[in-house]
Amino acid sequence: MPLYEYYCPDCKSKFELLVNHKHADDIVCMKCHSEKVRRLLSVFAAPRGNSEDYSFDDSSDGGCGCGGGSCGCH
Numbered sequence: 001m002p003l004y005e006y007y008c009p010d011c012k013s014k015f016e017l018l019v020n021h022k023h024a025d026d027i028v029c030m031k032c033h034s035e036k037v038r039r040l041l042s043v044f045a046a047p048r049g050n051s052e053d054y055s056f057d058d059s060s061d062g063g064c065g066c067g068g069g070s071c072g073c074h
C-alpha cells in the first residue's frame, strides 16, 4: 500500500498513513477527526510533472525547509 501524507486545515497538523487507493480520499484527521483533510503528494515515488494539488500551505518551517538561504529561494 502506498504511503500518503495528509494535511488537516482544522488543527493544522500533518500525518502520514498507509492507505489503500480506494480509501485514499476517505480519510479523517487522526487528531480532530475532521473530514477536511487534504492529501499531499505521496512521500514515495511522487510522479514527475504531476502537480496535482501542490498548493498546500507549508509555512510552518519557513517554506522550503532549507533553514534559511542555502537553497537560494529566499
Ligand SMILES: [Zn+2]
Binding pocket: 008, 009, 010, 011, 012, 013, 029, 030, 031, 032, 033, 034
Ligand atoms: Zn485535524
